[in-house]
Amino acid sequence: MTEAPPSSPPAARVRNLTKTYGTGQALVRALDDVTLDLAAGEFTAVMGPSGSGKSTLMHCCAALDTADAGQVFIGDQDITRLKDKALTRLRRDEIGFVFQSYNLVPTLTAEENIKLPMAIAGRHPDHAWYDAVVDTVGLADRLSHKPSELSGGQQQRVAVARALASRPRIVFADEPTGNLDSRSGAEVLELLRRSVVDHGQTIVMVTHDPVAAAYTDRVVFLADGRVVDELRSPTREQVLDVMNRMAEQAPEPTA
Ligand SMILES: Nc1ncnc2c1ncn2[C@@H]1O[C@H](COP(=O)(O)OP(=O)(O)O)[C@@H](O)[C@H]1O
Ligand SMILES: [Mg+2]
Numbered sequence: 001m002t003e004a005p006p007s008s009p010p011a012a013r014v015r016n017l018t019k020t021y022g023t024g025q026a027l028v029r030a031l032d033d034v035t036l037d038l039a040a041g042e043f044t045a046v047m048g049p050s051g052s053g054k055s056t057l058m059h060c061c062a063a064l065d066t067a068d069a070g071q072v073f074i075g076d077q078d079i080t081r082l083k084d085k086a087l088t089r090l091r092r093d094e095i096g097f098v099f100q101s102y103n104l105v106p107t108l109t110a111e112e113n114i115k116l117p118m119a120i121a122g123r124h125p126d127h128a129w130y131d132a133v134v135d136t137v138g139l140a141d142r143l144s145h146k147p148s149e150l151s152g153g154q155q156q157r158v159a160v161a162r163a164l165a166s167r168p169r170i171v172f173a174d175e176p177t178g179n180l181d182s183r184s185g186a187e188v189l190e191l192l193r194r195s196v197v198d199h200g201q202t203i204v205m206v207t208h209d210p211v212a213a214a215y216t217d218r219v220v221f222l223a224d225g226r227v228v229d230e231l232r233s234p235t236r237e238q239v240l241d242v243m244n245r246m247a248e249q250a251p252e253p254t255a
Pocket of ligand 1: 021022028029030048049050051052053054055056057
């Protein structure tokens with residue numbers, strides 16, 4: 001895998017990020033002092049047991065939620081200090097997000113869905129880039145189809161194209177293959193991988209699947225809101241080993 005040159009600054013930096021939910025007995029530390037660099041041009045997987053804080057981390061990094069303490073830098077901007085207008089601009093121009101459930105607009109065609117965020121922003125996509133995205137996504141012959149006329153894998157590829165269309169600095173994907181069978185999942189993973197290799201896109205993806213993690217350059221493991229382990233150029237077997245070790249170390253459920 002190609003490493004980003006040492007001179008290029010990380011696409012995102014997370015510093016001492018902490019977020020709690022609830023109070024007293026019901027207090028949950030969803031993120032507990034997380035510090036993490038996300039290198040530009042790298043494909044990172046975030047793994048960990050259910051409830052370990054993966055979605056909270058994605059949402060705080062993508063400015064879809066706010067933390068209690070700590071910072072998130074996208075490029076050199078501390079997003080925890082941005083006001084509404086700057087946040088809107090950041091979400092529109094610098095960040096792409098892919099949800100597990102596609103979140104396409106059912107009445108719009110694939111092409112209209114891909115262009116929708118830019119249309120809302122009153123922008124025209126860069127034609128060469130748009131063509132490259134559609135080409136990478138492999139949906140050129142499906143652009144006039146509505147989501148209901150597409151398979152799950154095709155719908156998620158449209159959602160990935162929508163996330164890539166504005167050439168964001170970083171794309172976050174929360175279990176993008178969680179609803180897909182393994183073949184459709186592989187289509188989406190190959191697409192994500194290709195956008196990293198061919199276009200230098202930075203991607204952070206939550207997954208439970210060691211096979212999906214093996215498509216990435218790096219796996220970061222969370223447990224109880226903390227970063228507990230990490231792998232580079234992971235294989236499926238290495239990922240499984242860490243998952244098994246984490247399961248052995250996990251405290252017995254108390255209830
Ligand atoms: N809106 C919320 N209100 C209360 N607790 C929440 C909320 N969102 C998440 N949590 C809790 O925070 C912890 C981390 O959740 P989450 O980030 O969704 O984990 P993951 O994505 O790894 O499954 C869990 O204990 C979860 O129950
Ligand atoms: Mg989650």
